[in-house]
Amino acid sequence: MAQILAPSVQWQMRITKNSSYSRDASSMSSKMWSSLFLKQSKKLTARSSAKYRLLAVKSEHGTINRMEDLLNLDVTPYTDKIIAEYIWIGGTGLDVRSKSRTISKPVEHPSELPKWNYDGSSTGQAPGEDSEVIIYPQAIFKDPFRGGNNILVVCDAYTPAGEPIPTNKRHKAAQIFSDPKVVAEVPWFGIEQEYTLLQTDVKWPLGWPVGGYPGPQGPYYCAAGADKSFGRDISDAHYKACLYAGINISGTNGEVMPGQWEFQVGPSVGIEAGDHIWCARYLLERITEQAGVVLTLDPKPIEGDWNGAGCHTNYSTKSTREEGGFEVIKKAILNLSLRHKEHISAYGEGNERRLTGKHETASINTFSWGVANRGCSIRVGRDTEKEGKGYLEDRRPASNMDPYVVTALLAETTLLWEPTLEAEALAAQKLAMKV
Structure with a gap:
């Protein structure tokens, strides 16, 4: 992609496998990393030292980001819990909003998921004095960002009394398609x-x-x-x-x-x-x-x-x-x-x-x-x-x-x-x- 000359840090996570620095860095144990960082904390004035520059996260081919290990961590062997990203449409009728919650086990159908709520006053969908909007899970997709059994959940929005809010266009569409x-x-x-x-x-x-x-x-x-x-x-x-x-x-x-x-x-x-x-x-x-x-x-x-x-x-x-x-x-x-x-x-x-x-x-x-x-x-x-x-x-x-x-x-x-x-x-x- 020729025009994206300086991607964000999130896209600078990988170093090519042939990089010698990549091999050196990957061979460092957690203990070695901790030791090196402790030494640096004692030498704050030596910021221009070669060792300090080595521990800066830049390399010729990219950026080492240790968060990548956590972002890619597969928790499936350790817990039955999954992350569900609830997605809904905001007040403009075009903006997509989302937030995450932990579900106790994998699910196969939206009916297995709990309803949730959000602050409608922050999305232009409810007044501040009565801001709670309820979201109903309607469709489930696999989450390509988190992987594993984690899911994306498309929702539509209702008042606490169960009435679809004005920006909920799915509700009427569902009625027509069920005719x-x-x-x-x-x-x-x-x-x-x-x-x-x-x-x-x-x-x-x-x-x-x-x-x-x-x-x-x-x-x-x-x-x-x-x-x-x-x-x-x-x-x-x-x-x-x-x-x-x-x-x-x-x-x-x-x-x-x-x-x-x-x-x-x-x-x-x-x-x-x-x-x-x-x-x-x-x-x-x-x-x-x-x-x-x-x-x-x-x-x-x-x-x-x-x-x-x-x-x-x-x-x-x-x-x-x-x-x-x-x-x-x-x-x-x-x-x-x-x-x-x-x-x-x-x-x-x-x-x-x-x-x-x-x-x-x-x-x-x-x-x-x-x-x-x-x-x-x-x-x-x-x-x-x-x-x-x-x-x-x-x-x-x-x-x-x-x-x-x-x-x-x-x-x-x-x-x-x-x-x-x-x-x-x-x-x-x-x-x-x-x-």
């Missing part, structure tokens, strides 16, 4: 999460000259090379962390704007899609934290002739995947056209800066659909048209959308909501004219 009509259709989602990596101090895209711009878009999409690809190590580390955790990640790629990347999750069924995206976002936040890089899900991080960042959502149902499914897709598109404004209002903050009709987007004010057209609101693939069945891609959601909201709204609009006959006829006429 018998929706369950029968087995809705599949494939979500393409784009994101941008920023340099820490200047908040400017990774790989860009500070205060300046790289060459125009063109050579960066799915590219390789130190002058074209910035942040690959982060993308790859995130990919493996997701696989370890049990997230249904299906791929990654570098995006059109330099410093921008994408990962895809799915196909996932129903509420699972939102759980997996939120956990994947949490992992990405943790990995960029360790790398000393800032993650942003802003839908248009750089104004001008640069692509924005979306969260394209691929969607299909049992009926669209069966013979005659293309006609079912057309009916779904008709419903989506009638609720365009409602969907746009729920598809992410700042999306108007992205959906301009340029840079592979449709205008935010106009609904459109087409086959293989990335400038439409809804794209249908060539294979779907050819096979007469398949899926549609909603290209309107912004990168900062809430996956619970978007997936539930797609299911509701296409499976539960019925337009009036007059509205349906008028919409069909308009869409026919555009196509």
